[in-house]
Amino acid sequence: MSDTNLKKEFSKRDVQRMRNIITGNAGGSISTQVGYSKQQQDYKEGDVWEENGKKWTIKNSIKQTITKHDKLRQLITMPLACPSCNKPMANNNLNKKMWNIHHMCFDCVIEMEAKIKLEGKWDEYEKKMMNANKNAEVDDFEKAIEDFYTSKTDSYFSEQGDIETWSGGKINEDEIKQVKEYIKKLRETQI
Numbered sequence: 001m002s003d004t005n006l007k008k009e010f011s012k013r014d015v016q017r018m019r020n021i022i023t024g025n026a027g028g029s030i031s032t033q034v035g036y037s038k039q040q041q042d043y044k045e046g047d048v049w050e051e052n053g054k055k056w057t058i059k060n061s062i063k064q065t066i067t068k069h070d071k072l073r074q075l076i077t078m079p080l081a082c083p084s085c086n087k088p089m090a091n092n093n094l095n096k097k098m099w100n101i102h103h104m105c106f107d108c109v110i111e112m113e114a115k116i117k118l119e120g121k122w123d124e125y126e127k128k129m130m131n132a133n134k135n136a137e138v139d140d141f142e143k144a145i146e147d148f149y150t151s152k153t154d155s156y157f158s159e160q161g162d163i164e165t166w167s168g169g170k171i172n173e174d175e176i177k178q179v180k181e182y183i184k185k186l187r188e189t190q191i
Helices: 003-009 012-022 070-076 093-102 106-119 122-150 173-188
Strands: 048-051 054-059 062-066 155-157 163-165
Touching (some): 093 106, 106 122, 122 173
Antiparallel strands (some): 048 054, 155 163
């Protein structure tokens, strides 16, 4: 192959790209652009800014978007170490369960409940926990009833995944009122 053929195969742009790769500057410019300069803003760890309609931050030296679900994700994601004692929270069922309830490891919950027993406040604590559990179940029941009343279809999925049709007719207003009164009584009832 002659020198003239070699010159025709590679453009200046290709040669500059090869030079950049060889010198370790793979992201370097291969051409000059005139008339446009992008403003470069440097951000530090923890900074929050908006760019193209999205919120961004830097966490652990990584640029991340901020979404409306971040707070929810933070509540349900178990950390690597307990926030109370800083001991590692091994990925076991006891720590998972206690994290969802108390936001601390199983060992810290045992210590906390031992202190509560020593202070003589166990009955109060137990009632508080049981009422919170009851209220969560009442909330779930109320949501299911509300969904049932407002649904426009007469067909539902069974536990086996089959579509079944409700043939009992629509529920009347008296039945709705009775269920709402029952839910109200459940809410007011303390254990």
